[in-house]
Amino acid sequence: MPKVFISYSQESDAHKARVLALAQALRRDGMEVELDQFHAHRILDWPRWCLEQLRKADFVLCVCTREYRDRVYGDVPASTGNGVHWEGSVLDDEFYDTKGNRRILPLLLMSESGDSIPDFMRGWTYCRVTEPEMSDAGYVQMLHILLAEPVVIPVPIGSRVKLPPSSPSPTTPSASGTSGRTSGGGAAGKSPSRKWWLIGLAVLLLAGGWWIGRGNESVQADHGSIAIGRDNTGPVAVGGGAQTEK
Known part of the structure; x- marks a missing residue:
C-alpha cells in the first residue's frame, strides 16, 4: 500500500475542499494518504510533522496553483505561506541531491495552467485531475503511477528477423551471367x-x-x-x- 503525502497551499476554502476530496478518494482506492486537514484537531509541531511525512512518503503529490508556485519561490509576504515555502525548499533539495525524481508528482486540478508548476518540477511527469473518480482519465493515470501498474504491456521480444538483401553484392555475378568477371581472368559471366x-x-x-x-x-x-x-x-x-x- 503506497504512502502518499499531499503538499498544497491553503489559499481558499474551496481549494482546501478540492484537496480534501482528492485525499479521501485516494484512501478509498487503497492509498495510505496523509493530509494536514486530518490532524487539525491535534497540537503538533507542524514543521517537524511535515518533514516526517515528506521523509516517510512513497510519493509526494504537489497540488500546483499560481499561489502554490509563488509561495515556493517566496514571492509572497513573509507572513504568508511559510509552510509551502519550507516544503518546497525540502523538495528542491531532494531534486538536487538525487539528480532525479522518483516520487514527486505535480498535480493540476481542473483547468489550472501548466505555468503553475514550479521550475524544478517542470519537465517531469505530471497529472491533470478534473474529478477524483475512476471515470476521469487524469485520476486513473495518477493511480497507475502510484500503484506502479503499466497502462500498456509490451509483447515479449521475439526472434530476430532475417531480412533479405535489397540489392545484389557488387562482387557477386548477377543471374544473367553478364555482371563482373571471374577471378581467373576468364570471359565475363562464365564459371x-x-x-x-x-x-x-x-x-x-x-x-x-x-x-x-x-x-x-x-x-x-x-x-x-x-x-x-x-x-x-x-x-x-x-x-x-x-x-x-x-
Whole structure:
C-alpha cells in the first residue's frame, strides 16, 4: 500500500475542499494518504510533522496553483505561506541531491495552467485531475503511477528477423551471367569449370582436324602403300612406283 503525502497551499476554502476530496478518494482506492486537514484537531509541531511525512512518503503529490508556485519561490509576504515555502525548499533539495525524481508528482486540478508548476518540477511527469473518480482519465493515470501498474504491456521480444538483401553484392555475378568477371581472368559471366570445358573442346577439335588431314595424305593398305595426292589435273593414286589417273 503506497504512502502518499499531499503538499498544497491553503489559499481558499474551496481549494482546501478540492484537496480534501482528492485525499479521501485516494484512501478509498487503497492509498495510505496523509493530509494536514486530518490532524487539525491535534497540537503538533507542524514543521517537524511535515518533514516526517515528506521523509516517510512513497510519493509526494504537489497540488500546483499560481499561489502554490509563488509561495515556493517566496514571492509572497513573509507572513504568508511559510509552510509551502519550507516544503518546497525540502523538495528542491531532494531534486538536487538525487539528480532525479522518483516520487514527486505535480498535480493540476481542473483547468489550472501548466505555468503553475514550479521550475524544478517542470519537465517531469505530471497529472491533470478534473474529478477524483475512476471515470476521469487524469485520476486513473495518477493511480497507475502510484500503484506502479503499466497502462500498456509490451509483447515479449521475439526472434530476430532475417531480412533479405535489397540489392545484389557488387562482387557477386548477377543471374544473367553478364555482371563482373571471374577471378581467373576468364570471359565475363562464365564459371571456371565451363571455361576449361570450352578450352578442352577447342583442343579436341583442332586435334581432330589435324588427324583427318593426315589421313587424306596417307592410307595404309593391306598389300602395299597407296598415297592419294592431287596434281593439277585432279586426284591421282600412286602405288608401287606407278602413277595412274583416277
